[in-house]
Structure formats: C-alpha cells, structure tokens
Amino acid sequence: MPTAIRRVKVSDSVTSSLLDLIRHGDYPAGTRLPPERELAVRFGVSRATLRDALRRLELLGYLEVRQGGGTFARTPDASTLSRPFQGLLAGSPGTATDLMEFRCMVEPEVAALAAERASSNELALLSDSYERQQRAADRGLRLADEDMRFHGLIAQASGNAVFSGVLETLRHLMQELRHNLLPGSRPDLTLREHLRILEAITARDPHGARAAMAAHLNTVSRTLRLERALPGAALPTLGDDHD
Template identity: 30%
Template sequence: MEEVKKQVDVKKNVEETIISKIRELIVSKHLEPGDRLPAERELAQKFGVSRNQLRQAIQKLEFYGLVKKYPQSGTRISNIGVTALNNMMSDILQLQEPDLKSLVETRIILETNAVRLAATRRTEEQVKEIEKAHEAYSQKAIKGENAIEEDLMFHLKIAEASNNSVINSLMLVITPEIISHFIKNKVCDKEENYLLIKEHKAIVDAIREKTPEKAVLHLQDHFKDLYKYCNE
C-alpha cells in the first residue's frame, strides 16, 4: 500500500511540474491564448519527461478547459486571456484530492438534478435502459451477490437520461468511487437488498411516469444513508 501511495505521489508531482512549466511559457509569452502547443515529442524533451507523463498532464488541463484538442490541428491553449489562464493553473496546482464526504455531497446535488431532468426529458429508449439496469441489479441483489457494477450502471443510466452532457460527465467522474466505497463496506443482507430494489423501482416508475418531484422524493429516500453520512 505504501509503495502504491509513493507511485501516486510521484505521478502527481510530475503532473504539477509539467503544468507549472506550461504556465511559465504562457506567462513569459512564449505561448499565448489560442496558440497550438508544440509537438508532443518536442515538449516532452524540453520538460525532461516521458511522452506519457506529458499526455496525462495535458489531459488534466483539458479536463479543466484550459487546453482543447482539435482534429488535425493539435492541442491549443484556450483563448481566455493570460491572467485567467495563470490564475486557473495556479488553482489547479493547489487543488487537494477530494475527500469522500465532499464527493458524496456533490453526488447528491448532481443526481438530484439528474433524476429531475430524467423524469422530464427521458426518451422511451432511455427508460428501457434504466429498467434494464434495474433488472440486472435486482437479479444479483436478491441472491445477496456483489452488485456494485450493476448499481453503478443504474445510477449512470439515470444521469444519461437527464440529457445534460455536463451532469452526465461529472457523474461518470465521481460516482464509481463513492458507490464502490459504500457497497464494499456493507455486509450482503438480503432484507436490505430487497429494500434497495424497492427504492430503485420507485425511482424508475417516477421517471417512466414523468413525475419529476416524485422522482426526487424517491431518490432522497434512497439516499437517506448518504444524507446521514454527510451530517455526521
């Protein structure tokens, strides 16, 4: 475990170094907003890092919208001004790894809005996908089997049915870690699983019936343990 932590810390330090160097190029006006980044090989050699390490750091900048990849045009610095780029990169370098409680609070906010939108915007095909995910979860949960993946897919299908690409993307980022943590730390209990299946079914029915407020109420009931965790 200690060795894994060291590897993670090294990876993080290399990423921070690369981001700092790109920021220096922007502040010194060797790179300006809208400019294309130098070729991957050239930049990796300049920074003394591997191409894979460079790629991961650039992916992080892309995630935060500070660079953007264009087909046949390479990766370009976002055209938002030097001061804004400098400040945003500084903020990224100071970011702490999110704690579980913060992730849970964010998930509640995101999925409450996702289920409300899903109950308003969902297509018939998306309802079928949610029902399919619910059925896959139910079959395993009834037997007391590990259903982490199936539970994850159920909630992600709801986010997908919101037809809001930003909510869907953010849910893809934070949900797996949260669900894995909570389900792995629960003992398989058939009585509890039956209750979770019932709660899932109520959410599915509200989405199918296009009753957004009812969908939110059922989600809040399903999330009662998450609310308790956040208020501890």
C-alpha cells in the same frame, strides 16, 4: 509600469503543442505517436524534456503508454479524470462526506430532468438495469457495478452532457468509497429505493423522481455516517449497496 512576462517552461510548451495536435486530429484517438527521438527533433527539445511532456499528457488521459508497444493518443474518460481525487478521498475521510453532499445537491435534479426527457430506449435500459440488480440480489451477489450503472443511465437520460460527465467521474470515486467505507451487505433497501426512482421516471413525474432520489441519497449518507462512526458495525436498518 510594464507588465511582467511569465516565462514558460520548455516542457509546458511541448505539452501544449502536443495537446493541440491531439485535439485537432493530427493524432486521433488510437493513433500511435512517432518515436521519442523523432518527436524530440520535431519540437527541438531533449528527450528528457519530451518525456516530461508525455508523462503530463498521460496523467491528463490524452496518452496511453503500452509496454513494448509505444505511445498512443486517447480520449480522456471519467476514470482518468477521477484519478487526482482518489488520493484526496483516501487521505481525507471528510472528503467522502463532501462528495455525498454534492451528490445530494445534484442528483435529485438530474432524476427530475430524466423524468421529463428520457427516451423510450433510455427507459428500457433503466428497466433492464433494475432487473439485473434484482437477479444479482436473488443470487446473493452485491449490486456493485449495476448499481452504479443505474445512476449513470439516469444521468444520461437527463439529456445534460455536463451532468452526465460530472456524475460519471463521481461514479469512479464512489467505487473507492464503496470498497473503503461502505462494506455492508444488504441490497434489499437499495432495490426498493431504486424501484421508486424508476417508477417515477417512467411515470414522467419529475417531482416524484426528485423526492425518490433525495430519499435514496439520504439513506446512503446516513449509512456512511454510521459506518464512519462505528467501523465494522452491522447496519440492520440501512442498506449498503448504494453507489
């Protein structure tokens, strides 16, 4: 029996062709694409079809439309990749719990790898990040971005590009989670737990790093569960400035 032939939409074909040109270096990141009229003629399609393809690539993070400046090729980053999940997180509160479960499965192993593989420069960056968190806390500021950077540096120090990329995307989702579901104001517990993680990684102790990260994320998970159960309630025993 002959196999059915799937009809490909014209806009799908244009999207694929443009993506190939970007990936193969015809339009390197930062390069301005030709005007719409010229591209439409090149691909033999209407400008409406071309715009559909451009919108898709913009959503995927391969294009950036600058008001009055044209359309530019770019490299997708974690912020772009996390966009489709941000709506899911906002529309389904249970997704926040799922996200934390995933982190609890992955990040302890990432910390263990970092303890084995971190370079002296990466250890210095982790130490500097921790000191920045301390200074922020001393000034009464939330740890916020530096907190997330600390976890990102651990992922980089693991030496695993897949771990690093996935966790970088999760960091952007955690920004959404932090603002909506973890509104407390105690960085002291975070600092203590981050210090244990840092000390274990610096000591080249993968078992200790794994345990310290697991304990840290368990605290974050408990904080999330309490905050969801008692919106706006004070959390006297649990820190909040976790990412």
